Amino acid sequence: MKIFPWSPASGWPSMEAATAPEAALGPTLKEKEASPADADGPQASPRRGAGSPLPQLLPPIEEHPKIWLPRALRQTYIRKVGDTVNLLIPFQGKPKPQAIWTRDGCALDTSRVSVRNGERDSILFIREAQRADSGRYQLSVRLGGLEATATIDILVIERPGPPQSIKLVDVWGSSATLEWTPPQDMGNAALLGYTVQKADTKSGLWFSVLERYHRTTCTVSNLIVGNSYAFRVFAENQCGLSENAPVTADLAHIQKAATVYKTEGFAQRDFSEAPKFTQPLADCTTVIGYDTQLFCCVRASPKFAF
CATH class of the missing domain: 2.60.40.10 (Immunoglobulins)
Structure with missing residues (x-):
C-alpha cells in the first residue's frame, strides 16, 4: 500500500499520477471477476478451427x-x-x-x-x-x-521321377555291375536313396536286392549260374518310390565256366610185408591111420598161398 501525502497547495493526487509508477514496473496479471452467468456455465475451452479433426480416443490395451x-x-x-x-x-x-x-x-x-x-x-x-x-x-x-x-x-x-540312363556295365562270374544317373525331378524333397531289383527270365518275378542305396553304381552278386537277369532301379524320397523304373536293355547271362580238374602226382606207399608167423607152432601127437591137421597163423602182404 502506498500513502500519498496531502497538501493545501497540491491537493489530492490524481488517479493517473498514482498509477504511473506501477505501470513503469511491467505487465501484471489481471483477474476477471466472475459473473453469475460464468459461474453457472461450463469452463471455456480453446477454440478449434472448423477444419481440424477431433482426436479419437483408443480403448486401453488390456x-x-x-x-x-x-x-x-x-x-x-x-x-x-x-x-x-x-x-x-x-x-x-x-x-x-x-x-x-x-x-x-x-x-x-x-x-x-x-x-x-x-x-x-x-x-x-x-x-x-x-x-x-x-x-x-x-x-x-x-x-x-x-x-x-x-x-x-x-x-x-510328391514322388520323384525315375532314374535316367540305367545300363549294364559288366558281367563276370555270378555278379553284374549296374550304372545310372539321378532323376530329373526330385519331387520337391531330398532323395532317401535308390531301390535296385532283379528278375530272372524264367520266373519273371522282381526281387529287391538293395534298398535306400545312395550311390549311382552298384554290383549285384550271388546270381544263379545258368540264368539270365534283368534289372531296374527306383528313386525314393519322403513321399515314397517313383511310380515307374527303367529296365536294363541288356540281359546279364550267368554262364557256367568250364572246370578242368588237375591231379597232383604223389608217391605210392609201399604196403608190402614179408611173411611172418604171428603165433608159434605147437607140438602135437597123432595116431597111425588117422587124419591129422596142422594150423598156423602167418601175416604177409600181398596175400600169398602155401
Missing part, C-alpha cells in the same frame, strides 16, 4: 498380442500333393487384435488360400495342396503399436 504356435508347426510342415492344409493358430490380445497372413513377404493368393480370423485364433486353409503352395507363411497379430509374428514353413512334396 492384454498384449501374443501367438501360441503349436509345437508341430515349429518345424517344416510337410504335406503330399493333393492333401488338405488346415492350420489353426491360437493367439491372444484384448481388445481384438488384427491378424494378417503373408507368404514370402507378399499377400496371399485368395484363389488358392482361405483365411478365417476369429476372436482368439486364425485358420489357414488350402483345399488341395500343390507344390506351388510351398513357402514361408507369416502370421502377424497387431494391436495398437504392438505386434507379434510367427513363421510357418510349408513344404508340399
Whole structure:
C-alpha cells in the first residue's frame, strides 16, 4: 500500500499520477471477476478451427498380442500333393487384435488360400495342396503399436521321377555291375536313396536286392549260374518310390565256366610185408591111420598161398 501525502497547495493526487509508477514496473496479471452467468456455465475451452479433426480416443490395451504356435508347426510342415492344409493358430490380445497372413513377404493368393480370423485364433486353409503352395507363411497379430509374428514353413512334396540312363556295365562270374544317373525331378524333397531289383527270365518275378542305396553304381552278386537277369532301379524320397523304373536293355547271362580238374602226382606207399608167423607152432601127437591137421597163423602182404 502506498500513502500519498496531502497538501493545501497540491491537493489530492490524481488517479493517473498514482498509477504511473506501477505501470513503469511491467505487465501484471489481471483477474476477471466472475459473473453469475460464468459461474453457472461450463469452463471455456480453446477454440478449434472448423477444419481440424477431433482426436479419437483408443480403448486401453488390456492384454498384449501374443501367438501360441503349436509345437508341430515349429518345424517344416510337410504335406503330399493333393492333401488338405488346415492350420489353426491360437493367439491372444484384448481388445481384438488384427491378424494378417503373408507368404514370402507378399499377400496371399485368395484363389488358392482361405483365411478365417476369429476372436482368439486364425485358420489357414488350402483345399488341395500343390507344390506351388510351398513357402514361408507369416502370421502377424497387431494391436495398437504392438505386434507379434510367427513363421510357418510349408513344404508340399510328391514322388520323384525315375532314374535316367540305367545300363549294364559288366558281367563276370555270378555278379553284374549296374550304372545310372539321378532323376530329373526330385519331387520337391531330398532323395532317401535308390531301390535296385532283379528278375530272372524264367520266373519273371522282381526281387529287391538293395534298398535306400545312395550311390549311382552298384554290383549285384550271388546270381544263379545258368540264368539270365534283368534289372531296374527306383528313386525314393519322403513321399515314397517313383511310380515307374527303367529296365536294363541288356540281359546279364550267368554262364557256367568250364572246370578242368588237375591231379597232383604223389608217391605210392609201399604196403608190402614179408611173411611172418604171428603165433608159434605147437607140438602135437597123432595116431597111425588117422587124419591129422596142422594150423598156423602167418601175416604177409600181398596175400600169398602155401
